[in-house]
Amino acid sequence: MHPELTGAIPDSRGINLYRADGDAAALFRHYLPQDLFGHLEPHFDRLGALAGDRLDELAGVADHNPPTLAVRRRTGEDCNRIEKHPAYVEMERIAFAGFGLAAISHRGALGWPEPMPPVAKYALTYLFVQAEFGLLCPVNMTDSLTRTLKRYGDPALVARFIDRLTSLDFDTLAQGAMFMTEQGAGSDIAATATRAEPRQDGAWALTGEKWFCSNPDADLAMVLARSETDAGLKGVSLFLLPQTRRDGSPNSYRILRLKDKLGTRSMASGEVRLEAAEAYLVGERGRGFQQLSDMVNSSRLSNGVRAAGLMRRAVTEALFIARRRKAFGRTLIEMPLMRRQLGKMLVPAEQARTMMFLTAQALHRANEGDPIGAKLSRIMTPLIKFRACRDARKVTGDGMEVRGGCGYIEEWSDARLVRDAHLGSIWEGTSNIVALDVLRAIARDDCLPALERHAAALLDDAALDSPAHALFTSTLAKVCAFAGRAAAEKSEALAREAASALYHVTSAIGLAHEAAKTQLPHRLAFARHVLAHRLLPRDPLVAENEEAVLPGSEIV
Ligand SMILES: Cc1cc2nc3c(=O)[nH]c(=O)nc-3n(C[C@H](O)[C@H](O)[C@H](O)COP(=O)(O)OP(=O)(O)OC[C@H]3O[C@@H](n4cnc5c(N)ncnc54)[C@H](O)[C@@H]3O)c2cc1C
Secondary structure (H helix, E strand, C coil): CCCCCCCCCCCCCCCCCCCCCCCHHHHHHHHCCHHHHHHHHHHHHHHHHHHCCHHHHHHHHHHHCCCEEEEECCCCCEEEEEECCHHHHHHHHHHHHHCCCCCCCCCCECCECCCCCHHHHHHHHHHHCCCCCCCHHHHHHHHHHHHHHHHHCCHHHHHHHHHHHCCCCCCCCCCEEEECCECCECCCHHHCCCEEEECCCCCEEEEEEEEEEECCCCCEEEEEEECCCCCHHHHEEEEEEECECCCCCECCEEEEEECCCCCCCCCCEEEEEEEEEEEEEECCCCCHHHHHHHHHHHHHHHHHHHHHHHHHHHHHHHHHHHHHCEECCEEHHHCHHHHHHHHHHHHHHHHHHHHHHHHHHHHHHHHCCCHHHHHHHHHHHHHHHHHHHHHHHHHHHHHHHHCHHHHHCCCCHHHHHHHHHHHHCCCCCCHHHHHHHHHHHHHCCCCHHHHHHHHHHHHHCCCCCHHHHHHHHHHHHHHHHHHHHHHHCCCHHHHHHHHHHHHHHHHHHHHHHHHHHCCCCHHHHHHHHHHHHHHCCCCCCCCCCHHHHCCCCCCC
8 A cells, every 4th residue: 555645746656556557457367367367366466566666666776776897807807797786686586586577488487387378477577567677678588588499499408508597596597688789780680790600519609799788798698690601691590699608617708888778777788799709509500580580579579568568657657646636726637638648648558458468369379389379479569569669658758747847857757667668669670670570471471361350350259339340340451451552562661550550450459359358348448549549530620528538447
């Protein structure tokens, strides 16, 4: 429970971010298997309490005390150590060991005997990120490196590292990273210049520079390097780079400096020079990028989920303030214009949450070998990464404004949220690159029919009245025709419009479906709002009552 309020500035520190979120429990219950929801609910509650209190406090401290790089010991020896603030280390313990966030897809954790489905992992991530964003990059890279290694790595290589990568003991845990970007090869990975030379002992020697490396002191990193004489992507292979060589000596690469970043300031991102570093080939030579795509896609989905969580935190804070802060003798929430503003934050936040669950369900089906699930997850991943990360920039910014002047002050969470939110659209593929990937998912991987059929099935199951059903159905058909045309004609300039439209129609149908299947009828109002404001033609000069979108169930 939050403490007694004193003074005129409401302080949300101490609220439980799970209980404060009116729809969370019903949605988690809807998307999770019944027994798993029952098992996880106390953990959701515990994480919600932590995220609204201790984790939030730690996140603020770590944000203001970024890591530093030590390159020399006091005895004069070279070293490559990142000094992390104790607040960050405490958060690492909570994420990796306390909740097993990096391991939960690979082994039993949190008292559950087997790996949990993606919906469970993302529900926990969604709560955690409401306090801390930066750390979830290393958490996700550890999880997705493990997935990629298991999928493509030689069994002996997997056996060597799997226990440490999935350890729930913080002191034996091995963290993961991904070194892909170079000065001349960012979006255009085909320009990778780092060289890989085979060694006599079966390992490889990597030489070159990686320009953006988050979690650069990780125990293991997946690295792209040019092993073949072929130009472009065909010459690039995937390697596992350990921090320590097989003989136990430090590997030959150096962190040259750390980046001074706008956001994710708690977590280190650096530049790395590889000096004939020992590394092991993962999978097939010349298929490095295709194989790493699995890790990239997993990171893209994680980014979409994190954007959804950041938006939810901004909404929860804004509602908390609006119910308590007074101006002109009224609380802010009584004011029609404020209610309209809150509604405009809430809808994109809830669209992102719905897409998170739909994509997680698709990924689960794909993991189980279902080819339709694979197509759905292939297209929904760039959809959520593209649109939710962009929406998070705006929603967190609007949340900052609801707190008024205090929102701009660094002792509140708003500034951190805004700074972190801007990164989601840049890393793991910029907005343009990810929108172009949506067109590729349609043109090359033929994912559109699967998405259209899935959305139509959800719609049929949503028990809408027939005019509403007809409107959603015709909008779905129009959007799919538009996106299909853009992909077939390779209209790159339309990629963002096509991706946005597909995201909006899918999330709107998902919201309508949730409204029918849970006790949350207001989610149908969100769905209608998305249709009216994002997809259907409308006259901006016709007055509408947008207040209706703000439900009474928001209990902050
Ligand atoms: C804090 C941070 C941490 C990072 N951590 C990592 C990490 O751990 N590992 C890693 O490998 N990378 C990491 N990155 C790198 C990140 O993924 C790249 O910065 C990103 O992919 C963009 O590459 P770039 O910077 O070279 O930009 P560029 O590729 O030069 O892009 C510049 C602009 O051109 C646009 N553009 C490029 N191609 C096209 C096109 N075909 N059509 C239209 N527009 C286009 C882009 O959208 C962008 O707006 C990190 C970046 C940041 C900021």
